[in-house]
Amino acid sequence: MSLATFSSILEFAIQREREGAAYFAASLPAAPPEHQDALARLKAEADKSLKALQTILRENVTEMVMEPFEPIDEAEHAFDSSGAALEASLRILAGQREFLRRGAGVVNLSEVKRALERIADKKNQLISEIQHATNR
Numbered sequence: 001m002s003l004a005t006f007s008s009i010l011e012f013a014i015q016r017e018r019e020g021a022a023y024f025a026a027s028l029p030a031a032p033p034e035h036q037d038a039l040a041r042l043k044a045e046a047d048k049s050l051k052a053l054q055t056i057l058r059e060n061v062t063e064m065v066m067e068p069f070e071p072i073d074e075a076e077h078a079f080d081s082s083g084a085a086l087e088a089s090l091r092i093l094a095g096q097r098e099f100l101r102r103g104a105g106v107v108n109l110s111e112v113k114r115a116l117e118r119i120a121d122k123k124n125q126l127i128s129e130i131q132h133a134t135n136r
């Protein structure tokens with residue numbers, strides 16, 4: 001499916017945050033003890049990102065510019081949750097980050113563009129922190 005409107009991009013990002021949060025929450029009980037804090041933090045951050053994206057959509061609904069832009073292929077941003085929970089979580093975060101950056105690149109509203117980039121930057125920070133913590 002092609003994402004070709006402002007609202008479809010935000011709704012897809014919201015859907016991905018919900019899926020990520022659900023995965024982090026479901027993975028937490030079975031995760032090794034040394035990974036549980038990281039997964040709990042990922043769940044909390046996903047909840048924050050979800051609220052931020054919902055606010056962006058709600059506050060900008062009247063300002064949506066329906067100018068055409070290059071559609072984003074939804075299939076390119078599918079989750080791969082196979083393997084160990086922490087590694088899959090890092091792939092999910094990376095996929096969310098890439099989608100947010102791609103969305104920021106096509107959205108015309110500068111405030112929304114900045115917000116998507118901020119959330120993507122936070123995902124990147126989380127990835128780095130978790131990789132650093134698990135490489136000790």
